Amino acid sequence: MKVHEKIRFMRQSKGWSQEEMADKLALSVNGYANIERGETDVQISRLEKIAETFGIELLELFNFGERIVFYWAGDNNDHNNNHFCKNQSIDFSSEKNEPELEKARLLLQQQEKEIAYLKEIISLMKT
Template identity: 35%
Template sequence: MSTTGYAKIERGQTNVSVEKLKQIAQVFNVNVAQLLDDDERFVICSIGDNHSNYSNYFGANEKLAIENEKLKELLAAKDNEIEALKKVISLLENKE
């Protein structure tokens, strides 16, 4: 990586991929999260294999909290649906 390229990253003039962050962290012998550590905590999740099939997710605590609440609501709805289906199955079994 050129010094100009690295300087652009430091100044926020360019976006950096997760792979590039991993390389920078390795050079400085730090964890990737330490490179992002400012006043907010960040979470990085890279999902996929070692090829081109991957997705990167970045988020601050507030955004992740909102996403977690949505997921909790979906899980609660799923649990309610399972209970309703169990009741239907029970009624059908008792009918026979």
């Protein structure tokens, strides 16, 4: 997912209109719409302001929707090349994980909408 798509998705998940978002960022509606369409190269300072508006860090905006399932761990000096996948236990009941779970729920909802939309397009193309 590209940054402008993440911005649009996060705005929609907050229930904000483009007009509201533009107002929060002190931009024109057209200027903000250009950002969401990916038609504008956005400076880091503007991206920081957008992330702040969503109540997240800039890195969280960049990483939104990305997943790291596992990572390789091992000693680079290991002559046997015995690398392994390291598991970490995750306490999903923890309140600190709730924002991540909510992001995942919102992402799933968006994917379901996109699938329905694509099915509709396929149906229309068949007729």
